[in-house]
Every structure is written in structure tokens, then in C-alpha cells.
Amino acid sequence: MISGKNYIGNKQSSKGTKTYRTFDPNLNLATEWEFYEASTEEIDEAVALATKAFSEYKNFSGLKKAEFLRAIADEIEALGDALIQAYTKESGLPEGRAKGERGRTMGQLRAFAALLEEGSWVEATIDEAQPDRQPMPKVDIRKMLVPIGPIVVFGSSNFPFAFSTAGGDTASVLASGCPAIVKSHPMHAGTGELVSSAILKAAEKTGMPNGVFSNLNSSGIEVGQQLVMHPDIKGVGFTGSIKGGTALYKLANERKEPIPVFAEMGSINPVVALPSALNEKGEEWAKQYAGSIMLGAGQFCTNPGLILGLKSETFSNFITTLGTEISALSPGVMLHPNIHQGYEKGKQNLSSQPETSVVASYEAATAPNFAQQKVLKVSGGDFLKNPTLHTEVFGPFSIVVECNDAKELETILNALEGQLTGTILGNAEEIKNYGGVVDALQSRVGRIIFNGVPTGVEVCPSMQHGGPFPASTDSRFTSVGTSAIKRWVRPVSFQNWPQESLPDALKDANPLGLTRIVNGLHSNAKLK
Amino acid sequence: MISGKNYIGNKQSSKGTKTYRTFDPNLNLATEWEFYEASTEEIDEAVALATKAFSEYKNFSGLKKAEFLRAIADEIEALGDALIQAYTKESGLPEGRAKGERGRTMGQLRAFAALLEEGSWVEATIDEAQPDRQPMPKVDIRKMLVPIGPIVVFGSSNFPFAFSTAGGDTASVLASGCPAIVKSHPMHAGTGELVSSAILKAAEKTGMPNGVFSNLNSSGIEVGQQLVMHPDIKGVGFTGSIKGGTALYKLANERKEPIPVFAEMGSINPVVALPSALNEKGEEWAKQYAGSIMLGAGQFCTNPGLILGLKSETFSNFITTLGTEISALSPGVMLHPNIHQGYEKGKQNLSSQPETSVVASYEAATAPNFAQQKVLKVSGGDFLKNPTLHTEVFGPFSIVVECNDAKELETILNALEGQLTGTILGNAEEIKNYGGVVDALQSRVGRIIFNGVPTGVEVCPSMQHGGPFPASTDSRFTSVGTSAIKRWVRPVSFQNWPQESLPDALKDANPLGLTRIVNGLHSNAKLK
Incomplete structure (x- = not known):
């Protein structure tokens, strides 16, 4: 069931020549699964597909994206024991932990789905025109958050489900309207491949564009570096060491167009x-x-x-x-x-x-x-x-x-x-x-x-998981909880824009029923 | 009335040996005012004072900070014609523009005051405990935005009032609860000194800690570089050229602790x-x-x-x-x-x-x-x-x-x-x-x-002034409008924290009457 191949969009691919195996720490032996390191050609294909998918996916409604996220949770569960066995073999973690973490991962996906279904996370902000204002008339301006483009996710070793292939980073990326390219963690590449298959099955069932998700294998640092330097990649999520996170952060800042790297790194708590x-x-x-x-x-x-x-x-x-x-x-x-x-x-x-x-x-x-x-x-x-x-x-x-x-x-x-x-x-x-x-x-x-212990990170709107450097590269954002979606979006203002062409979130009629900031105050009303 | 000295907190200082003059482009002649470039000692003094002031200022209520901002607007107006004359002399811009821009600057300060008085900008988010939740109890978590520390502001040449000494960056910094150190723009250093005197008079009248604001003169790049590299500086606001903004951005990323640089740079619109x-x-x-x-x-x-x-x-x-x-x-x-x-x-x-x-x-x-x-x-x-x-x-x-x-x-x-x-x-x-x-x-x-022209940037909650690189270094934030305050804060979560020690914004009783996100939904109610 585990092929060792990359997923370039919904196609399996193994053009590279370098291979590696994962490891069972309990048996102290390599597993039977052999993985094909992604080639430069495959990296470029994945980014090109993601860029194309973005032009469609970014305009999907919250409800449609929520359907996708809920389907991913269902498909992960449908993988059943095969997935749990791959997880425990590749991580050495016990079955109870595997099942608990699977539940948490499905919970995260569903929490983002609920956020999209409610919809107010886009921070719709409306200031109505005042044509008679003195000394100058005021124009109509409306602002909301829009997705920024294809994102690379580097999973962590220690949460093969909750902070890896379909973990908090990927869930928040897909929720935001951005495609995700996962650089698979080499220590649980088999688990990652199975989870990827669930994501792609969900994408197909819910009519998502091909390229909304890809999974690239790599045991070294080159694939990750190439992804971060690719001009069509617009952001990076990373969970791991200070050394690894800082290296990617510096690399991203050296690009012609610097991009944000949200690295959750070390902490002694x-x-x-x-x-x-x-x-x-x-x-x-x-x-x-x-x-x-x-x-x-x-x-x-x-x-x-x-x-x-x-x-x-x-x-x-x-x-x-x-x-x-x-x-x-x-x-x-x-x-x-x-x-x-x-x-x-x-x-x-x-x-x-x-x-x-x-x-x-x-x-x-x-x-x-x-x-x-x-x-x-x-x-x-x-x-x-x-x-x-x-x-x-x-x-x-x-x-x-x-x-x-x-x-x-x-x-x-x-x-x-x-x-x-x-x-x-x-x-x-x-x-x-x-x-x-x-x-x-x-x-x-x-x-x-x-009066508690720091271990145990609740997934909820009020969670802040990210602190001043070097705990994370950007203390203004969190990698756990629904606010994590804010990492992959930016505000755009529409000035004097015709009603019929405004995004639904900004229309007078408030068809999505959002809580918005209208003329400076929170309101979920329609505008007259 | 213009001394040419720096303001280190509320004290005038001229320890440096290098001086420069501003220029009247209409007369094509240097002005009579001579400015003392800030010395390394003065830079360190200003940052030390700001750091000390921060420990007090960060805890001030929104109402108290609003009083300060409103007093700044009043004191700027009280400078009367002397200020308008310095502005027109140092910029060549006509009196009508000077007065219009002064009005806009006062309007910005008052808009941030109103934001603080309303208070919901701190994004208070509360998830109540669920002690009986299965399989694990849920703890009480509450999150809000808190200020990050002393900020350096680099004013722009083209808005000697609205994007300089007491402009949008300084107003948003002071509103957030962070002290501001302004690197005075060398083309309108006299205007900047007068505006600084107004800020400091307002600070004294409203009981602000010494060091909440400093103004440092400089005609070169060294003072700015030293400020950006100072370990106690936590963020930078800049308006100017792509070359200047990118240089500061790269410098800040080379620090042991990288800090955010919000540079609003070039655009052909x-x-x-x-x-x-x-x-x-x-x-x-x-x-x-x-x-x-x-x-x-x-x-x-x-x-x-x-x-x-x-x-x-x-x-x-x-x-x-x-x-x-x-x-x-x-x-x-x-x-x-x-x-x-x-x-x-x-x-x-x-x-x-x-x-x-x-x-x-x-x-x-x-x-x-x-x-x-x-x-x-x-x-x-x-x-x-x-x-x-x-x-x-x-x-x-x-x-x-x-x-x-x-x-x-x-x-x-x-x-x-x-x-x-x-x-x-x-x-x-x-x-x-x-x-x-x-x-x-x-x-x-x-x-x-x-169907409009791009010139004319309305100051309101829905304004986004900042775009993908190189229009600005961080497209997720704006430098115009009340959302500009979000650049100088980060979220902190309080887990299981006693009611009496929580910030007012997070207390059950909602004493500030904020709109908050409670258990995932907007609400301005008290919690039972």
C-alpha cells in the first residue's frame, strides 16, 4: 500500500534516482518501505500545478473548502489500522498515542471547517461613502483577507499526524484558500504517503483542482531549499529545530521577493x-x-x-x-x-x-x-x-x-x-x-x-503557540488553533467597487451573515 | 524656537559634533537652522529611556493612552503659524497643503484615540474551561494582543506631518502601548523638532513616562542603522525608497533576534x-x-x-x-x-x-x-x-x-x-x-x-496601504488606517489565569465592554 513515490498533485511520481528508507526504532531496523527523493523536475511540476490550482481554489467559497477539510478527516479515518500501524512503526510511539493524535488531527481539520462555515475570520471591514463630507468627500472602501498563493509545509518529526502531512499547517493553508506542498518528513514518509492519499481522495471527491496538494519526499535539505527559493512559492510553514528553521528563514529573506517563514522552533518552557x-x-x-x-x-x-x-x-x-x-x-x-x-x-x-x-x-x-x-x-x-x-x-x-x-x-x-x-x-x-x-x-x-504543565496544547481560537524569537520566527502568529489561518492571507481593499463584483463577504446584503466591522463597529447586519 | 537639538526623552541634547542644515527649495538656499547629529551615546540613552518607559507605558489603559494622543493633536495645533511656516520653508509645499496635512495628522491621532476608547482592537478571545470534556478536560484559555517594545520610526520626506514625527507610524506605535523613537527626516528636521516638542508637552500634561518618545537627528544612515541593530529595539516603521527600506529590512534580519521592519517603499500604481x-x-x-x-x-x-x-x-x-x-x-x-x-x-x-x-x-x-x-x-x-x-x-x-x-x-x-x-x-x-x-x-x-485616482489615501479601518513586495516588506499589514496598530503587538495566551490578575480585556465581567470572541463567536456580553 506504501509505494514510496511522491504525489505531484494527484499523480504518483518517482523520477528521482536517490532513495531512502524509514526506520522502526523499536526493532532498531529500517522498514521495508523505500522512498524516492523528489527530483528538481518534480519540484517544478508540483509548484506549477499548485500555481494553476491557486487561480481557481482561491475563489472557492468557505463552504466548499470546509467540505474538502471534512472529507480529509473522513478519509484519514477510513485508512483505519493500516495508517495506525505505519505511524507506530515509523515513530515508535504507542498505538494509544497514534489514535489520540489522529483524533486531534481530524479535530483540527474540522475546527478549520467550522471556522470557514461561520466565515467571519476574513475580517470584513466596511467604511461607507460620505459624498457630502467636508472638506473632501469620503469614498466607499471595503477590506478583507485574501489568500497569498502556494505554501510549502515542513512537517515535524514528533507529531507524524498533528504537525505533519495533514496537520495544523496544512489544514490552515488549505482553509485559507492556498494550495499546500508538503515536504514530507523523512522519519515518517510512509505515514505521510498514506495521509497524502487521503487528502487527494478527499480533493477528488469534493471537486478540488489538481495541484491543491502535493507531497514531496526528501531525506536531505536540497528539496526543501529549492521549494523555499522557488519564485512561485509565497510562504513557508515549518516545525522543527532552531537551526533548520533559522536556515530557511534566512534563505527566504535572500529571495528577490522575500516571503514569510513561520518556523516554530525551540523552547525550554x-x-x-x-x-x-x-x-x-x-x-x-x-x-x-x-x-x-x-x-x-x-x-x-x-x-x-x-x-x-x-x-x-x-x-x-x-x-x-x-x-x-x-x-x-x-x-x-x-x-x-x-x-x-x-x-x-x-x-x-x-x-x-x-x-x-x-x-x-x-x-x-x-x-x-x-x-x-x-x-x-x-x-x-x-x-x-x-x-x-x-x-x-x-x-x-x-x-x-x-x-x-x-x-x-x-x-x-x-x-x-x-x-x-x-x-x-x-x-x-x-x-x-x-x-x-x-x-x-x-x-x-x-x-x-x-498552575498547570506546559505540555498539552489546546486547539482553539484563543491558543497562541509561538513566542518571541527563537521560539518562533514571527511572534505575531500562532501555529496551533484557528488563528493559524492568518499566516496565509493578506488584506486587500476594494475602493468604490461595484456591489455585484464585490466578494460576498463585502456585499451590502451580507449574504454570508458575517460579523463585520462596519464604520468602525462590529455588526452582523445588512447595510441598507 | 528651533534649537537643532535632539530630544532624548524630554531633555534636549546636542552631544554630537556633526551638524547639518535643512533647505528651502523655493529660495534654493539652506535654512538658518543647524541640527546636531545624534551621537552613539545619545542613541543608547534614548533606547534605555524607551525600555524603561515601556515597562510602565505598556500597562496603561486605552483611555489613558487616548488622552495622550488627543493631547498631541491639540499641542500640534497650538504650535500655530510657526509650525506651518517651518513646514512650508523646509518642504516647499504650499500653506494650504500644510494646513490640510496638519488636519489629517491630527485626525489620525484622534482616530487612534477613538480606537483605544472603543477598545476591541486587542482581539480579546476567550475559550472557557470544560472540566468534564472527554477524553480530556479543557482548560480555560484567553488571548489578547500586547505591545512588543520600543519601536524606531523613520519618517518620509513627502509627508512632513502625516508620515513623519507624529504621523501614522508614531501614532500607531504610541496607541499600541510601545514607546517611539523617531529618526528625524533630515529634509524637515525643524518641522520635526517642533512636532516633537508638541508630543513631549502632551506627554508631560497627561503623565506619560519619560522616554515614551525621543527624536534623533541624522542626515546620514549611521544613526538609523545603530537604532535598528540595538538589541532593545523590537520593531521598525519606515516610509521611503525601495533601496533604503530593503537595506533596513536586511539589516534587521541579520540581528541575533530578528525584528519586523514595516517598510512602505515604492509603487508605480x-x-x-x-x-x-x-x-x-x-x-x-x-x-x-x-x-x-x-x-x-x-x-x-x-x-x-x-x-x-x-x-x-x-x-x-x-x-x-x-x-x-x-x-x-x-x-x-x-x-x-x-x-x-x-x-x-x-x-x-x-x-x-x-x-x-x-x-x-x-x-x-x-x-x-x-x-x-x-x-x-x-x-x-x-x-x-x-x-x-x-x-x-x-x-x-x-x-x-x-x-x-x-x-x-x-x-x-x-x-x-x-x-x-x-x-x-x-x-x-x-x-x-x-x-x-x-x-x-x-x-x-x-x-x-x-473609477477613481490612486492619490488620496483615506484614513479608516478598511484602508490597506501596503502591498506585495517591494511595495512594502510585509503585505499582511497596513501603514495607513487604524489597522496599522497591529504591527506593534503580538498575541499572548493566558491559561487558567486567576480572574483578578487577568487584563481587564479578558475578565469575565468585560469591564471595558469590548466585542470579544467567546467560545468561537463574537460577543460583547459578560460571562456568567
Whole structure:
């Protein structure tokens, strides 16, 4: 069922000569599936088809695009066990996770469908003419968001469903009215091919133009670079490492026409444990955080990699319990030997910093590719002086920092780079009493959490997943939640435009029943 | 009254040794005012003050910031004739224009004040908790826009009020909750100093923190570069040339932490004259366009530099009338000898292209710095082949292109770079009949106009002033109209945050009475 071929629009294609295999980290063996790296010719074909498809697809109604997105969810589900088996084989992640993530992915597609069906996301804004205004008459101007063109999506390794082929980036791209070209993640190319087949089946069933979606295989960086540099590509979505994301961002800015790159990259997700939290339920938090650090073998962009507290007996107790709890958990298998090697290297690098001491380190033998968890401890002063300790280790790893006082804690937070999330454990009174700490944390993050764990990213309109650089390349946009659609559109104003030729969203009669901004105020009324 | 000094926060300062003067283009003489170029020390002081001011200013209520903006408008008006005289002297523009532009500038400040008073611009978005949701409980998440930090504003030469010291960029920056550091435009540094004094008087009267605004003089590029590279600067607004804007954009992307640069740069603002427009009122359009090309000596970013039509007798008649009408108008003085030289050079360059012929060329002698208007003609085929003809000549200049048919017209539009505006002259029926032409034009522009002239940019919520690169560096944002505030903010999500510590915009009780998105739908209700 998995052919190893690219999808150039709805046609399978294997013109390239280079091939590669995916890997089963549990068996520690390559899979039986061989993938054909996309050739330059195939890249150009996919972009040409997408450009052609765009001229039609961009004008499709929200209802029609919603039908497509709902059909994709249905077709993914229809792939049944074959898809779940490919996922677990290529990622090492368990079946329960596979099914949960599939549900989330279908939920994302349906959430964007619902957004399109409601329709107000286009931010229709109308200012009516005032022909008698003094000293100059006012013209009629109406603005709405329109799609920008073919988009390249780079999926992430750690969410083979939810942030890959039909994940949040692709769903938001297709919802916006832009065609998507996915640069398939080489670690789950088989899963990606199956999901691609579901997307293309849905496209055919719902009458989408050929080229609205393509899937290109690649195990190296050249295919991605060629796509980003192609003059007909108008934007890029990426989830992965700071190194990879920054490289694509720089490349896109060197184009004759620079294009936006929305890269969701690294984060150590600082957690601040204030005294009341530790006094009242320190043991419970230690247990929850041991679980959060270990979740999915630590392979989450929201993994809590930094826990800060004020030096005290209760904080010491918390650290001890965290160490005991995390040591009692069983290591999980990582996605791929490369990721496991990266984890070991990062862990070694931080462990070898002389200022650190060990809180917990799982040392018992494991099967290949399993991640042995580790927690280090360091003083606030030492942490501040050594930027190596601020870097992300992707896996079940965290550093606990003992600060002398709130001032030092605040200084440390102000010295951190941008983060996806920040968390405060405490009580409502402490949010006020530690105002400087909370303010410093908020200035560094896209999402600030009170009394919770950062892992678990809700897909909803109010979610901000993206923070100041280098957490993401553009902190003004999110890659999770329905606002993610805003990355692929731009506003266009229509001045003095005839009613009959205006897009439906901007017509006086408001045929779509949208909430619009009319003469400066929200309204869902028709204009007289 | 004009000292030539910088404003570092509310203190005048002249630590630099380099000085320069502004210029009166009507007298063709330097003014009596001497300006002190800002030193590195002064730059650092201004940024440090802005950073300190930000920690306080970012938390000010919309009402308090609105009071500040309204006070700025009042203080600008209170400067009276002294300000108008400095403006006309340093720009050569007439008093009527000065007063009109002052009114527009005050109108912009008050429009942002009104936006803040209404308050819904922060896009408050609330998703309530669902503790009983299966398979996992849903947490409470609330999102709103927050300001990003100190911003540098580079004013434009051609709008000494409306796009300079207290212009749309500064007004939107201050409205957003960010401090503004203006890199004063060297051609109207005296006007800028006076306007700065008004801003600072307003800041004092309304209790704003020192450093919320600074004004730095500079006649070269070093001060601007230092500002853009300063690690505590978080964004840049720029209006000017493609060369200048692109250089700042590239510089900002080379920073360790890249920052957004919103540069509104060049545009030739294509106009498509369809047959019915020429048949029905060709003479009237010719007259209107002659006026639009000549408006403000052609020194508008929306100046119509390219007029396209289908080869025919009526189009020939239109061209002849346009030539007659524009030849009958009197040249205007340009802002500065450098701008006049740039105009002459650009005009020569395009006139020397062998494919062109002259429609109109004002040749009579003028006083120094006056811009002699010129209109060229070229065939569609020749225009397509020669990209030099696609470049902007800043001044009273335009090219008329005779196309063989609609297909050639469409091909030309698709070959153009991004533009601020595009215009269709015709009737409603032709918008449908020339669908390909209209579609190609729309894909290239930020604002599409029907039966009008591109000059004249209304300040309102539905205005999009900014188009695909190189019209601007980020087509997703506008520099005119109240949406310009969106450039200086980013969303932050608050997860499970206590009511009492949430920003007012996100509280259950909705104390600001905002329109918010609650559980996916617009609502201005309190939450129970």
C-alpha cells in the first residue's frame, strides 16, 4: 500500500534516482518501505500545478473548502489500522498515542471547517461613502483577507499526524484558500504517503483542482531549499529545530521577493515554582512535572526544560521528590536513532558543565533508542553566567535552578531567549506579590500558564503557540488553533467597487451573515 | 524656537559634533537652522529611556493612552503659524497643503484615540474551561494582543506631518502601548523638532513616562542603522525608497533576534483604462489623471506612474488629451534639490529607452528645484521586454502602455512587481468581461480602485496601504488606517489565569465592554 513515490498533485511520481528508507526504532531496523527523493523536475511540476490550482481554489467559497477539510478527516479515518500501524512503526510511539493524535488531527481539520462555515475570520471591514463630507468627500472602501498563493509545509518529526502531512499547517493553508506542498518528513514518509492519499481522495471527491496538494519526499535539505527559493512559492510553514528553521528563514529573506517563514522552533518552557505551590502541594507538582518531562519520551516542543524556584527547604524537598518520581518512571523509545543520538549529545553537553549537579539520572540498561531521563540542578548565579545551560535538550531532560531571591529569578527570566510557554505555580496572591517575575516571564513567552504543565496544547481560537524569537520566527502568529489561518492571507481593499463584483463577504446584503466591522463597529447586519 | 537639538526623552541634547542644515527649495538656499547629529551615546540613552518607559507605558489603559494622543493633536495645533511656516520653508509645499496635512495628522491621532476608547482592537478571545470534556478536560484559555517594545520610526520626506514625527507610524506605535523613537527626516528636521516638542508637552500634561518618545537627528544612515541593530529595539516603521527600506529590512534580519521592519517603499500604481471608460468619458479621465500625476509635484507613493489601455482610436484620443492637459499645468517645486536631481535622473533614464516616445514634456524654463512633468508612451510588447520601464520615477511622470489585446494586458500585469494600488477605469460589466485582467491586477496590489485616482489615501479601518513586495516588506499589514496598530503587538495566551490578575480585556465581567470572541463567536456580553 506504501509505494514510496511522491504525489505531484494527484499523480504518483518517482523520477528521482536517490532513495531512502524509514526506520522502526523499536526493532532498531529500517522498514521495508523505500522512498524516492523528489527530483528538481518534480519540484517544478508540483509548484506549477499548485500555481494553476491557486487561480481557481482561491475563489472557492468557505463552504466548499470546509467540505474538502471534512472529507480529509473522513478519509484519514477510513485508512483505519493500516495508517495506525505505519505511524507506530515509523515513530515508535504507542498505538494509544497514534489514535489520540489522529483524533486531534481530524479535530483540527474540522475546527478549520467550522471556522470557514461561520466565515467571519476574513475580517470584513466596511467604511461607507460620505459624498457630502467636508472638506473632501469620503469614498466607499471595503477590506478583507485574501489568500497569498502556494505554501510549502515542513512537517515535524514528533507529531507524524498533528504537525505533519495533514496537520495544523496544512489544514490552515488549505482553509485559507492556498494550495499546500508538503515536504514530507523523512522519519515518517510512509505515514505521510498514506495521509497524502487521503487528502487527494478527499480533493477528488469534493471537486478540488489538481495541484491543491502535493507531497514531496526528501531525506536531505536540497528539496526543501529549492521549494523555499522557488519564485512561485509565497510562504513557508515549518516545525522543527532552531537551526533548520533559522536556515530557511534566512534563505527566504535572500529571495528577490522575500516571503514569510513561520518556523516554530525551540523552547525550554520555563516554570516558576513560587513558595505557596511548594508549601501546599509540592509533592503533587513534583509528580506531575516528572510525568510532563517524560511525556512522549520528552519529545514535545512544550516540554518543561527549566524549573526555577527560590532556595528554601520546601524547594529542596520538591527537587528531591521530583528526582525520586522521575527515576521511578520507565524510559520511552525515541522517534529515531538520530534523535536519540542528539538527545544523548545534548544531555552530555549540559551534564559536563561543572556548575551542575545531578538530581536524577536513569542509568539502568535499556533497549536501543530508549531515552534515559535526567534532571540537573544549578544555582541561579551559575545559570545566569553560562548560556549553554539555557539551550534546549530535546528529550526527557530538565534543569532545576535554585535562585537566591525574587530579584535573581527576575534577572534570569529577563536573560532568557523567547519561549513558547512560561508557567507560574503559586496562588493568586503571589501573582501580585511577584509582579516583576510574572511580568518578565510574560514578556518572553507566547502562552503563560497558571498552575498547570506546559505540555498539552489546546486547539482553539484563543491558543497562541509561538513566542518571541527563537521560539518562533514571527511572534505575531500562532501555529496551533484557528488563528493559524492568518499566516496565509493578506488584506486587500476594494475602493468604490461595484456591489455585484464585490466578494460576498463585502456585499451590502451580507449574504454570508458575517460579523463585520462596519464604520468602525462590529455588526452582523445588512447595510441598507 | 528651533534649537537643532535632539530630544532624548524630554531633555534636549546636542552631544554630537556633526551638524547639518535643512533647505528651502523655493529660495534654493539652506535654512538658518543647524541640527546636531545624534551621537552613539545619545542613541543608547534614548533606547534605555524607551525600555524603561515601556515597562510602565505598556500597562496603561486605552483611555489613558487616548488622552495622550488627543493631547498631541491639540499641542500640534497650538504650535500655530510657526509650525506651518517651518513646514512650508523646509518642504516647499504650499500653506494650504500644510494646513490640510496638519488636519489629517491630527485626525489620525484622534482616530487612534477613538480606537483605544472603543477598545476591541486587542482581539480579546476567550475559550472557557470544560472540566468534564472527554477524553480530556479543557482548560480555560484567553488571548489578547500586547505591545512588543520600543519601536524606531523613520519618517518620509513627502509627508512632513502625516508620515513623519507624529504621523501614522508614531501614532500607531504610541496607541499600541510601545514607546517611539523617531529618526528625524533630515529634509524637515525643524518641522520635526517642533512636532516633537508638541508630543513631549502632551506627554508631560497627561503623565506619560519619560522616554515614551525621543527624536534623533541624522542626515546620514549611521544613526538609523545603530537604532535598528540595538538589541532593545523590537520593531521598525519606515516610509521611503525601495533601496533604503530593503537595506533596513536586511539589516534587521541579520540581528541575533530578528525584528519586523514595516517598510512602505515604492509603487508605480498601475491604472487600467478599459474601453467603456474611454468611450464614455475619456476626456474627463484624461483631465483627472493629468491632475493626479501632477498632485504635490508628483511626490506621492500612490502617484499613477503607469497607465495601460487597449490600442484603439479612443485610447489614442485619451493619450492625446492627457498630453494636452498635463502640458497646460504649471510645474511645482520639489521637496529638496536631491529629490529634484533624483527625478531628473530617473526621467532621463526612462526617456532614453529607445522603445519610448514622448506624449508630453514640459520644457519651458522654471525656477530651481521645479519638476518639469513628462509622459511617455510605449507598446505593450516593448514594455514587457524592458524591466527598466517598470521602475518608479518619483515625481510628475507617467508611462502610457498601448496593449494589443486583453491577453497582453493581463501578461503585463502578471509581470509587474507588487504595488500599493491598482485602478480599473470602466463599467461594472467590464469587471466581469475582463476577469483575467482584474484578477491579475488584484493579485499585485494592496488596494484596488474602481473609477477613481490612486492619490488620496483615506484614513479608516478598511484602508490597506501596503502591498506585495517591494511595495512594502510585509503585505499582511497596513501603514495607513487604524489597522496599522497591529504591527506593534503580538498575541499572548493566558491559561487558567486567576480572574483578578487577568487584563481587564479578558475578565469575565468585560469591564471595558469590548466585542470579544467567546467560545468561537463574537460577543460583547459578560460571562456568567
